[in-house]
Amino acid sequence: MRRFSAFAVAREAFRNHSGWGEQWASPEPRRHYDVVIVGAGGHGLATAYYLAKEHGITDVAVIEKGWLGGGNTGRNTTIIRSNYLYDESAAIYDHAVKLWEGLSEDLNYNVMFSPRGCMMLSHNVHDQQVFKRHIHANRLNGIDNEWLTPAEAKAFCPPLNIAANVRYPINGAALQRRGGTARHDAVAWGYARAASARGVHVIQNCAVTGIRRGADGAVQGVETSRGFIGAKKVGVVAAGSTSVVMEMAGVRMPLESYPLQALVSEPVKPVFPCIVMSNTVHAYISQSDKGELVIGAGTDQYPSYSQAGSLHILNHTLDAICEMFPMFRRMRMLRSWGGIVDVTPDRSPILSKTPVKGLYVNCGWGTGGFKATPGSGNVFAHTIARDEPHRINAAFSLDRFVSGRFIDEAAAAAVAH
Numbered sequence: 001m002r003r004f005s006a007f008a009v010a011r012e013a014f015r016n017h018s019g020w021g022e023q024w025a026s027p028e029p030r031r032h033y034d035v036v037i038v039g040a041g042g043h044g045l046a047t048a049y050y051l052a053k054e055h056g057i058t059d060v061a062v063i064e065k066g067w068l069g070g071g072n073t074g075r076n077t078t079i080i081r082s083n084y085l086y087d088e089s090a091a092i093y094d095h096a097v098k099l100w101e102g103l104s105e106d107l108n109y110n111v112m113f114s115p116r117g118c119m120m121l122s123h124n125v126h127d128q129q130v131f132k133r134h135i136h137a138n139r140l141n142g143i144d145n146e147w148l149t150p151a152e153a154k155a156f157c158p159p160l161n162i163a164a165n166v167r168y169p170i171n172g173a174a175l176q177r178r179g180g181t182a183r184h185d186a187v188a189w190g191y192a193r194a195a196s197a198r199g200v201h202v203i204q205n206c207a208v209t210g211i212r213r214g215a216d217g218a219v220q221g222v223e224t225s226r227g228f229i230g231a232k233k234v235g236v237v238a239a240g241s242t243s244v245v246m247e248m249a250g251v252r253m254p255l256e257s258y259p260l261q262a263l264v265s266e267p268v269k270p271v272f273p274c275i276v277m278s279n280t281v282h283a284y285i286s287q288s289d290k291g292e293l294v295i296g297a298g299t300d301q302y303p304s305y306s307q308a309g310s311l312h313i314l315n316h317t318l319d320a321i322c323e324m325f326p327m328f329r330r331m332r333m334l335r336s337w338g339g340i341v342d343v344t345p346d347r348s349p350i351l352s353k354t355p356v357k358g359l360y361v362n363c364g365w366g367t368g369g370f371k372a373t374p375g376s377g378n379v380f381a382h383t384i385a386r387d388e389p390h391r392i393n394a395a396f397s398l399d400r401f402v403s404g405r406f407i408d409e410a411a412a413a414a415v416a417h
């Protein structure tokens, strides 16, 4: 595979970019692999990449029912941050942020990581107490997070309306300067390319329809729309469809799937320098490199497998955006879309072995797993390769829903994009 470099880009510029070739191979599935990963989203592809890179396991297939990155990985608003309350969450999300910082170099693919700062708005005394608690907890974990006055918040984000005579006035903000965004498609493509270069098979348009278990109960492989594919180990990384896939092996998951929406405006010149989130009025916004305002909403109130959400959720989000940023009131919205997010009772992910020998699961990232992609793939690869969790994901086991040792970010944050 051709490496990207300044020299290669310059040379290709002179020959109409005809020399790049395919970025990843599209092989026919083999009859058997050491490891099969179900789902070619960012987490599944990252898992395959780190299996090959860090554990020397290259006999791996990533099987995707649609196209690579067509799930939530290509549908999210790309917010990256690690300012979570609990030690376990802070550790896994900050592991990811550290990997984001060198990811383009590691993959030799520009994922356009842009640490432009993530600011979370406080609207009342309760918000202020919660955010200050987060700031102290984060600092104890060596994670940057700082309190800003309304004037400081406006200096950091000039379009912000800090007037006192609005329905949800702003009384401060918590800022993580290392937070940012990345280009979601590029993350999927970069991992696919780098995994493929190490021998991993990325197989698109191939739905997993069953998980075969032997007489001893252990996994033997997966039934797919292109025939049976044997495997010593199977990792399920299917986001909103995880409970459906795990049911194929007879494992019932503590998950509910909900539609989650986002939308973008018409493109405009750079006006918005950072990410702003408001959990209280529930809206979050940044500006893409193309110039579109990228706006995220909340989940629908009822579980569903539809990849589109309800109109009133978008209306509510835009009400909040217009109040916080009056200068955007006359902008036109260009398009909206939805994804299916898998939500656990404590709003923390599951990266775990399962009661079935050889079956592993990585799911429950809900509304906020894009930011974790490199860290999640990295520790899940360790879990599969060694058949035991990495110390960073040990607490995110499936049996915490039996033991009651929750990591209750739901109570801590109410929302977790």
Ligand SMILES: Cc1cc2nc3c(=O)[nH]c(=O)nc-3n(C[C@H](O)[C@H](O)[C@H](O)COP(=O)(O)OP(=O)(O)OC[C@H]3O[C@@H](n4cnc5c(N)ncnc54)[C@H](O)[C@@H]3O)c2cc1C
Binding pocket: 038, 039, 040, 041, 042, 043, 044, 063, 064, 065, 066, 067, 068, 069, 070, 071, 072, 073, 074, 075, 076, 077, 078, 079, 080, 206, 207, 208, 209, 237, 238, 239, 240, 241, 245, 260, 261, 262, 296, 337, 338, 339, 340, 341, 365, 366, 367, 368, 369, 370, 371, 372, 417
């Ligand atoms: C609108 C929206 C906004 C979001 N905003 C943010 C944000 O700002 N920041 C953030 O951190 N997170 C955000 N998220 C969450 C984030 O997108 C997800 O947590 C993350 O992308 C999950 O990645 P994944 O690789 O696990 O899942 P996916 O990318 O969904 O990949 C799972 C793959 O499994 C495949 N699959 C399913 N069933 C089968 C089967 N039977 N056989 C084969 N393949 C199958 C699917 O087709 C899919 O491609 C948002 C999500 C949405 C929907």
